[in-house]
Amino acid sequence: MGDHDNKVALVTGGAQGIGKGIVDVLSSEGAQICIADISEEHGIKAVTEIEKSGKKAIYIKANFENSEEPKKVIEECVSRLGNICILVNNVGIQPSTSYKNIEETSEEVWDAIINVNLKSYFLMSKYSIPFMRKNGQGAIVNIASVQGLQSQKLVPPYAASKGAVLSLTRQMSLDYIKENIRINAICPGTFNTPMVTNSISGNINENLKLFGKDIPMGRVGEPKEIGQVASFLCSEKASFISGEYIIVDGGIMAKGGWDTELQGE
Numbered sequence: 661m662g663d664h665d666n667k668v669a670l671v672t673g674g675a676q677g678i679g680k681g682i683v684d685v686l687s688s689e690g691a692q693i694c695i696a697d698i699s700e701e702h703g704i705k706a707v708t709e710i711e712k713s714g715k716k717a718i719y720i721k722a723n724f725e726n727s728e729e730p731k732k733v734i735e736e737c738v739s740r741l742g743n744i745c746i747l748v749n750n751v752g753i754q755p756s757t758s759y760k761n762i763e764e765t766s767e768e769v770w771d772a773i774i775n776v777n778l779k780s781y782f783l784m785s786k787y788s789i790p791f792m793r794k795n796g797q798g799a800i801v802n803i804a805s806v807q808g809l810q811s812q813k814l815v816p817p818y819a820a821s822k823g824a825v826l827s828l829t830r831q832m833s834l835d836y837i838k839e840n841i842r843i844n845a846i847c848p849g850t851f852n853t854p855m856v857t858n859s860i861s862g863n864i865n866e867n868l869k870l871f872g873k874d875i876p877m878g879r880v881g882e883p884k885e886i887g888q889v890a891s892f893l894c895s896e897k898a899s900f901i902s903g904e905y906i907i908v909d910g911g912i913m914a915k916g917g918w919d920t921e922l923q924g925e
């Protein structure tokens with residue numbers, strides 16, 4: 661028996677990185693998986709891997725920069741898998757060209773980040789909730805970031821999107837709490853995913869080790885470590901948790917700015 665037997669779980673951006681870590685854990689706990697992702701290559705690869713383990717999964721091609729996609733994705737998921745019980749809004753972008761102050765940030769970059777990282781979360785939730793209501797229960801997990809809680813220089817649209825995901829989570833949780841639809845968020849720290857490794861020039865493993873030195877636990881996170889928390893939040897084990905966020909960051913947010921002992925060891 662798994663925690664998600666007979667459930668249908670939809671994960672946006674589930675083909676790679678943290679989304680793939682979430683998909684793998686939900687599938688291992690019995691969920692039927694729908695991956696909605698822009699990358700056909702990685703989406704099909706992820707589905708094939710799951711099918712090899714004897715579990716069910718489908719891939720739907722979607723570009724969440726486009727606000728017409730969420731409704732179509734939900735409709736296709738329900739028509740192919742018959743339901744939607746769990747939604748993980750995970751898709752997110754932080755293009756290397758976006759590291760600018762607001763004077764230098766173009767409207768195009770701002771809109772792209774807000775559309776993918778925030779508006780798709782609103783629309784995917786909007787169109788999933790009616791199916792959860794029919795089921796008499798549901799769970800939504802929104803992937804935010806530690807950057808929704810604390811800041812660094814030159815990430816205005818990304819940080820704004822992640823802060824907004826946290827307040828949207830709190831808001832939605834109250835609006836649907838009486839209908840047994842629980843809505844929570846996760847704030848990852850630094851993880852070993854294409855978003856991070858694609859931004860590294862030079863030796864990836866050496867650079868990931870360097871990033872790890874600024875993290876109290878001494879390493880970056882692995883996608884499965886978000887998957888385990890997402891799976892917990894969507895399960896009956898979290899039946900009294902809604903409107904909450906869980907920080908999964910190896911201790912970054914626990915460390916005070918004055919603590920130089922753990923920096924750059």
Ligand SMILES: NC(=O)c1ccc[n+]([C@@H]2O[C@H](COP(=O)([O-])OP(=O)(O)OC[C@H]3O[C@@H](n4cnc5c(N)ncnc54)[C@H](O)[C@@H]3O)[C@@H](O)[C@H]2O)c1
Pocket residue numbers: 672673674675676677678679696697698699702722723724725750751752753776803804805806847848849850851852853854855856
């Ligand atoms: N990796 C980290 O260190 C980190 C830290 C904090 C928060 N996060 C958040 O976690 C989530 C996942 O991040 P990740 O590091 O796994 O990202 P990633 O870039 O490694 O993977 C993202 C996935 O989303 C897909 N995708 C990208 N743009 C898309 C679009 N427009 N439409 C549909 N699919 C699209 C990609 O094909 C890929 O499968 C994001 O919301 C990100 O902001 C990541």
